[in-house]
Amino acid sequence: MTKRKAVALISGGLDSMLATRAILDQGIHVEGINFFTGFCVEGHTHAIRKHDKPKRNNALWTAEQLGIKLHIIDVIEEYKDIVINPRHGYGAHINPCLDCKGFMVKKAREWIEENDFDFIITGEVIGQRPMSQRKQTMPIIAAESGAHDRLLRPLCAQNLPVTLPEREGWVDREKLFDFSGRSRKPQMALAKQYEISDYAQPAGGCCFLTDAAYSTKLQDLWRQRGDKTYELDDIMLLKVGRHLRPQPHYKLIIGREDGENRFLEGYRRQFTALRASKHNGPLVLLDGSFNNEDLQQAARIVARYTQGRDEESVDIDVTHHINGVVETLSVKPMSSDDIQQQWHI
Numbered sequence: 001m002t003k004r005k006a007v008a009l010i011s012g013g014l015d016s017m018l019a020t021r022a023i024l025d026q027g028i029h030v031e032g033i034n035f036f037t038g039f040c041v042e043g044h045t046h047a048i049r050k051h052d053k054p055k056r057n058n059a060l061w062t063a064e065q066l067g068i069k070l071h072i073i074d075v076i077e078e079y080k081d082i083v084i085n086p087r088h089g090y091g092a093h094i095n096p097c098l099d100c101k102g103f104m105v106k107k108a109r110e111w112i113e114e115n116d117f118d119f120i121i122t123g124e125v126i127g128q129r130p131m132s133q134r135k136q137t138m139p140i141i142a143a144e145s146g147a148h149d150r151l152l153r154p155l156c157a158q159n160l161p162v163t164l165p166e167r168e169g170w171v172d173r174e175k176l177f178d179f180s181g182r183s184r185k186p187q188m189a190l191a192k193q194y195e196i197s198d199y200a201q202p203a204g205g206c207c208f209l210t211d212a213a214y215s216t217k218l219q220d221l222w223r224q225r226g227d228k229t230y231e232l233d234d235i236m237l238l239k240v241g242r243h244l245r246p247q248p249h250y251k252l253i254i255g256r257e258d259g260e261n262r263f264l265e266g267y268r269r270q271f272t273a274l275r276a277s278k279h280n281g282p283l284v285l286l287d288g289s290f291n292n293e294d295l296q297q298a299a300r301i302v303a304r305y306t307q308g309r310d311e312e313s314v315d316i317d318v319t320h321h322i323n324g325v326v327e328t329l330s331v332k333p334m335s336s337d338d339i340q341q342q343w344h345i
């Protein structure tokens with residue numbers, strides 16, 4: 001009998017790991033797909049900032065643990081429409097989870113058609129997430145993606161209609177699961193049964209769009225540009241640094257630690273950069289348009305974040321990205337009282 005082939009959506013979390021393992025155990029050949037949208041939590045801030053935990057790409061690590069091949073697919077451009085115009089709207093923040101899931105399953109459906117695979121598996125569990133993983137939304141994802149009954153959710157399959165791989169006897173429905181609800185206990189128990197002890201802890205979601213602070217920064221970006229668009233650099237920079245908008249037409253991106261300062265160094269060609277020349281302090285990028293008065297204000301704010309904050313005057317080097325010219329401004333550091341709360345994005 002031909003060995004049947006499935007592709008698994010691998011996020012790097014426990015659920016997709018368990019779902020894949022359950023299908024591998026039924027003798028199916030499984031390969032993983034991980035979509036890179038630009039909003040993924042993994043691989044960027046985790047790699048940039050200091051952490052006690054090892055820095056790793058959890059999707060790759062999961063695939064390695066499972067012994068399957070992983071395809072990482074860049075969907076940055078196509079994904080923009082999902083974030084900007086979600087047909088089903090947003091969740092609690094700017095997370096278009098239902099459209100996003102439909103999009104990812106659709107991409108997986110196209111992939112199995114091109115690669116001659118038989119079906120798709122995901123780690124979805126009914127009731128696990130308020131927006132995309134509800135009993136009513138499961139058929140929407142299956143239908144809108146065009147996957148229909150080629151989409152199998154092993155962790156909650158017994159609560160859902162029979163799918164093609166079950167009907168055809170490629171997988172045994174009795175050996176699948178009936179998990180539902182927000183509790184993580186069934187997953188923990190299954191992980192134990194599979195002797196999986198190391199896995200990424202479930203966070204609010206798989207990406208930054210579920211993060212309140214990130215969503216506020218993205219909305220600020222759209223509002224100030226008067227346009228709901230973005231480029232990869234924009235959404236990367238929203239993950240890094242402290243963002244302050246003292247004037248509607250410009251904001252400061254202030255590195256919070258060495259890793260972020262080094263990351264921001266990479267953007268010096270695109271943004272005017274400010275840094276104290278004689279005191280330790282962050283690298284700061286200026287995003288937007290600004291005149292000399294704004295530059296004085298920005299330099300005073302930057303001085304506040306340096307070790308010279310209590311001095312009468314601090315020298316701030318301003319490197320203009322357009323012509324590479326460096327000018328030094330000697331400014332009085334702004335007092336903490338003058339840094340207004342509403343500037344913080």
Ligand code: SF4
Nearest residue numbers: 096097100205206207
């Ligand atoms: S949390 Fe992010 S990646 Fe996950 S389904 Fe929602 S929008 Fe998509």
